[in-house]
Amino acid sequence: MSFNIIIQRNNSELNRVVKNVDNIITLSGELREATSIIDPIIKIECDIEDIVECNYLTIPVFNRSYFIKNIRSIRNNIVEISCHVDVLSSFADAIKTNTAIIKKQENSWNLYLNDGTFKIYQNPEILTKSFPSGFNTQEFVLAIAGS
Amino acid sequence: MELKYVRVKYYYGSVGSPISSMTFIANSVMPIIIADGETEYNSLIANEHSFNNGSDLALYFTGKTGYTPNSITMPAFFSSEESFIGYSTYGSYMPLPNLIGYPINTASDIICLIGEYYYKVVEKTYSQVPQVSPIYNKDGSLYSNFDIPCCGSFNNTTHDRAQNRFIIIRKTNDSIDRYMSLRYDITSDGGVIGYYVTNYNSNNALVLTVLNSLVYIDPIVPDTDPYSEGGNTDVGGGTGTFSDTGDNVDFPDNPTLSASNTSFITLFNPTASELRNLANYMWSNPLFDLDAWKKIFADPMDAILGLSIVPVAVPNGGSSVVTVGNIQTGISMTKAGSQFVTVDCGSLNIQEFWGAYLDYDPYTKAEIYLPYIGTHPLAADDIMGKTIHVVYHVDILSGACCAYIKCNDSVLYSFVGQCSCSIPITGNDWTNVINGALSIAASIGNMVATGGMSAPLSLGNIASTAVNSMKPNVEKSGSMGGMGGMLGIQTPYLIITRPRQALPQYQNKFTGYPSFVTMSLGSCTGYTEIDSIHLENIPATQDELNEIESLLKGGVIF
Secondary structure (H helix, E strand, C coil): CEEEEEEEEECCCCCECCCCEEEEEEEEEECCCCCCCCCCEEEEECCHHHHCCCCEEEEHHHCEEEEEEEEEEEECCEEEEEEEECHHHHCHHHHHCCEEEEEEECCCCCCCCCCCCCEECCCCEEEEEECCCCCCCCEEEEEEECC | CCCCEEEEECCCEECCEECCEEEEECCCCCCEEEEECCEEEECCCCCEEEEECCCEEEEEECCCCCCCHHHCCCCCCEECCCCECCEEECCCCCCHHHHCCCCCCCCCEEEEEECCEEEEECCEECCCCCCEECCCCCCCCCCCCCCCCCCCCCCCCCCCHHHCCCCCCCCCCCCCCCCECCCCEECCCCCEECCCCCCCCCCEEECCCCCCCCCCCCCCCCCCCCCCCCCCCCCCCCCCCCCCCCCCCCCCCCCCCCHHHHCCEEEECCCHHHHHHHHHHHHHCCCCCHHHHHCCCCCHHHHEEEEEEECCCCCEEEEEEEEECCEEEEEEEEEECCCEEEEEEEEEECCCCCCCHHHCCCCCEEEEEECCCEEEEECHHHHCCCEEEEEEEEECCCCEEEEEEEECCEEEEEEEEECCEECCCCHHHHHHHHHHHHHHHHHHHCCCEECCCCCCCCCCCCCHHHHHCCCCEECCCCCCCHHHHHHCCCCCEEEEEECCEECCCCHHHHCCEEEEEEEEHHHCCCEEEEEEECCCCCCCCHHHHHHHHHHHHHCEEC
16 A cells, blocks of 8 residues: 655654654655554665654554654665654644643642642741730839728 | 231341241230231231241231220230340330340330330329330430330239230220239340339239321331441532631620729829829828728738739829728829720731742741740641731739730630739738749740651652651740740730742743643643543544553643
């Protein structure tokens, strides 16, 4: 079957849902050997120098994007690429339709929740606050029997 | 008579080991049909019928010809060991095991257990109108009056208990054929038996009214071992109102009665020169009539009840000539207008520093120094974000003072102290002053550091914020009463111990901040860790779904 592979370079964090990738090479051909859609190992015909700095690829037929785990030079112009599916990027749209209870968030948080996120130094700050007034006079009181 | 029935389930026998069967012993006068499942046993015909322990029995009152509705009897059910189904108590029902060791040969009430309800018999002479009523339900509440369907008999000549199987019941003032004399006993196997001891020669007897109105009684189900049947949990809860209103607790009013109201004592607010004038009068004035004085007091100084210094402005009660006993001294002084004085120390607005959990216990600690009282801890939770108002009420006669601390609308703390300093005017006074000073010094020497939480040997996974709560609590003052307080600070103040946060730049981008809200992942931006999710509508394999959930819980960036 006709098979396209887009070899790319991922510039984003591994755990970013939608990746910022640069397309390097798009290859077309036939898939001649059995391969997994989750951990595909694909042999391609290309100059290894063209893809040595690539770390990502997309296989449209599989509807998935992959991290390149390993590149092996088999022989002249034959390169074997081992990949693992990037589940976040491959299913980003479907993931975003889900609802979850969020444990930690960069922009939406409640700091009254105590989950041990914050660290403190061992030397606390001591502050005194005086009330506006107090006892400011002294007077005698004499108690005498009778009226 | 309208056909009614009572349905009961019997579990009885010796404690802890129910008997295997229960035998009904027929009586020719009993027009009762007992049904066990599909079989009916006419009590007029059958002699003995065995029913398995735990049987559901329906007792039908047929209203047989010759018996009026008020004179129906029914059998007492006995086991093969002749155990009575009812048991005696002393005033109320008791669970079965508690009756072991009950005093014998003692008059007591007989309680009959029919189904779930307990019925009490009240002793009456047979010529009187019997009054019988149930007393308690199983939950201890009083059940309504009810006739007891129970009977038995006793041979009052031979006192043969073996024949004591039936009590024939008549209602109202009908005469009875036989009357019963029972006694308390315990079976050889520790089973429960309840009897009532009477003088069998007298006409007094236990008379149980007949059942003339039956109601359905739910079968009693004995307690079972919850572990053998898988526990006793149930659903429930969540029915709180989620709303509540409180009442504001304001500063109290000063007492309305004072010593000055009695005329047995007068409080003056003298100046120093007025005191000197009085002293001159008492000790050196040649016009002082000592003989007149001795008619009232043995010692002139007995009229001077006390002299003290108070740290408040004494209310002006007008000028008055000082009368010592009944002797006019001619010395004018200002009287105290009131025994009680209020000192308002004002308010402080305590604001959150972070707007985070660090502003509260146990991370932020608070204490308050109160003049004439000392330093006391306050809960940071009580004062944070609130207006703190301190008011003293002072009794200028005794020197007692009470400081009230109001947090927003309610007084949450009150502490008492001593704010006057006695000036010795007699030898005894001087001794008391010295002893008071010594006791104050001793209390200061007892200042201790009280420990916080025990610190673990290895912090390991202990959050650093928890460490602060492990710091020891050190008292910052002892007793501050009397002259000690007068030597101390005269204005209250708060001591707030606040942690210093170690917050790296962009921590929220790298680790996120605590959230715990329900959100659509599509609306999340930036770093996100989820607590829980049910993934759906994702066309991924099982391993991929597991990996998605694992990554989401570990933290992703949207």
